[in-house]
Amino acid sequence: MTGSDRAGPKILGLTGSIGMGKSTVAAMMRELGVPVFDADAAVHELQGPQGALLGAIEAAFPGTTGPQGVDRARLGAAVFGNREAMARLESIVHPAVAVKRQIFLRENADAPLVVFDIPLLYEKGGHEGLDAVAVVSAPADVQRARVLARPGMTEEKFEQILALQVPDAEKRRRADHVIDTGLSHAGTREEVERILRALGQPE
Numbered sequence: 001m002t003g004s005d006r007a008g009p010k011i012l013g014l015t016g017s018i019g020m021g022k023s024t025v026a027a028m029m030r031e032l033g034v035p036v037f038d039a040d041a042a043v044h045e046l047q048g049p050q051g052a053l054l055g056a057i058e059a060a061f062p063g064t065t066g067p068q069g070v071d072r073a074r075l076g077a078a079v080f081g082n083r084e085a086m087a088r089l090e091s092i093v094h095p096a097v098a099v100k101r102q103i104f105l106r107e108n109a110d111a112p113l114v115v116f117d118i119p120l121l122y123e124k125g126g127h128e129g130l131d132a133v134a135v136v137s138a139p140a141d142v143q144r145a146r147v148l149a150r151p152g153m154t155e156e157k158f159e160q161i162l163a164l165q166v167p168d169a170e171k172r173r174r175a176d177h178v179i180d181t182g183l184s185h186a187g188t189r190e191e192v193e194r195i196l197r198a199l200g201q202p203e
Helices: 022-031 038-045 054-060 071-080 082-108 142-147 155-164 168-174 187-197
Strands: 010-014 035-038 112-116 134-139 177-180
Touching: 010 142, 022 035, 022 112, 022 134, 022 187, 035 038, 035 082, 038 082, 038 112, 054 082, 054 134, 071 082, 082 112, 142 155, 177 187
Parallel strands: 010 112, 010 134, 035 112, 134 177
Antiparallel strands: none
16 A cells, blocks of 8 residues: 555655664654654563563563563573564564554644654565655665674674664665765755655655
């Protein structure tokens, strides 16, 4: 389903591999008045203290939750590299996120444009039903430097994460728009403004 047969605002999918600057671009879009649905933030809320999914996750993966919500290290250990376990977790999380996304759409039904910030948009098939996709990208050396500067990150972890993600070159090829964060902050913002204008966001 595309914008031609769906009522409501245009929907721009925003994605990008680790360390490409997607969060920075999403923040720019919010500053420019575009409502942004943050899929990661929705998951954190659902899995945080008093989160709606804690019971289901604890039942499926005993010992992975507590008073502070999901213990991300324990849950990660329980599912990482195990396709069956990951599929079980996703069957719990994805429908709940979809409900939050529908609520977001209803709340912003009068907006000309909204953004779905989805880190694994291509990996999980989240590009269906969007009017356009923007991929946030940067040169590989910039990406590597950003990621390895993160606390607790190692070369091995970085390579493991990259192996699970659709390659940047493939994302760029499939995208309707590419936002380069290897530029200056002002240069990136100009690109963002140009794309939003093309999609009908008022200045």
